[in-house]
Amino acid sequence: MSQETEFTLSELMIVAAAEAFRGDGEILVTGIGPLPRIAAGLAKLSFEPGLMMTDGEAYLTEEPVPLGVSRDEVPGFSGWMPYARVFSTLWRGQRHAMVTPVQVDRWAQGNISCLGDFAKPKVQMLGVRGFPGNSISHKNSMLIPAHSKRVFIEGEVDVVCSVGFSDERWPEGMRRPEVQFGRIVTDLCVMDFNGPDHASRVLSLHPGVSFDMVQEATGFPLLAAEGMGETPAPTAEQLEIIRRLDPRDMRAHAVKGNPPGVRQAA
Template sequence: MAGAPGTAPRAARRADVCALACAEAFRDAGEILASAFGTAPALGVRLARRTFAPDLLLSDGEAMLMADPPPLGAVPAGAVVEGWLPFRSVFDVVASGRRHVVMIPSQLDAHGNMNISAVGPHGHPRAQLIGTRGAPGNTVNHRTSYWVPRHGPRVFVERVDVVCGVGYDRAAAAGPAASRFHGLGRVVTDLAVLDFAGPGHRLRLASVHPGVTVDEVVAATGFPLALPDGGPGAVPTTPAPTPAELDLLDAFDPKGLRFREVPA
């Protein structure tokens, strides 16, 4: 726990900061389906639901909407089921825009184009990944954010090899059919929080995690990052969880899985 009575609360670790940053992606989201891939996002949606976003709908990963999802790695015994959402019905939710998904990109460029399909030429890739999956429909129909557990130039690239998730430049070029409901949220990494508030919706450095410098993030990114007005010195530090939020994260993740994903 973050701190028993009479003891000092434990210090937040990098993984805790990442989970809170993922939770913040869902602030003011309202009653939508929250879908999160990765440990930090899965903890983030649980934390958001329990604190400032009580209307979020969370799935058990199959077909049930859970009133209070179980801790990570736990069997959902005795959990309260709020509703039934079989996979075929998820497509209706996607098309209506009532969903916010957090995906894990293999490549991401400055405009938000994302690749999870293949690395290298499409006809003869150097590495075959999971395929395009639902990324195109996600990005043109509802809010999409990204989680990058290892911030580096192999992920943040000048040009993605295969466009799976649609970025702001391609959505604009495609016209109203792609851009009307298109909207990318934040990008949370193990080093920083990024958003698309730069010129022309380019990726911007929104904050650096405690102990991380702006120069470290810039060096780990394969293209120039936009910075807030005021330059590098104006980049804030990502907030750390409060003791109460740390208690919730420990309860949601009793096995400490988040510290394996982000060991710093």
């Protein structure tokens, strides 16, 4: 595999995000937003052919649909996945979603509902949407394009939309389902919650980023995973697939300023 020297941060993040789906097999994969969607397509075309993807609406396609491509150009459909079937699929755990919450806390809980008091929100956001059901039923990963203490907050998220590993959320005697969490890909690093007692760990740092920079931008303590290294650069083959999945370069708008993948010294 040849190494490409020129790549953007969003392309690095796509490659790191695709790794979240490794080993998933024959499940429905839902990447919400451009980078997660390209990442899911990259995983399917590179190493997880069993992944099931939709055209963004109600049909399954074996060839991932490139972003912004007209329905007339889609060669055909392999199956039907209306919302009713999405729910029955996700409730049996046969799905992996990658999402972008506005707040994330040390217990892997995410918030997209609102900021402030729920009864009279300071900022109304999207509402809980499918997060409660998704997070209790199947594996979830996150993609955060601007790693900061405003996202990775010190306390608990204002509205717990997706469930995580907080003991206080599970009263005694209640059978606690096993929460499955994949990874978080940010503009600084790759993280998971597989430390002791589900502590958050940094798995790899993007080129030019130090652990201290990540900790400084995170409101809760992080661990360095054993063998924490540098996030792998995209290969030429991976970049070729990414360009095919995103011919209009929508990924250029996903990270502010569309910086290069190797961070320049300040």
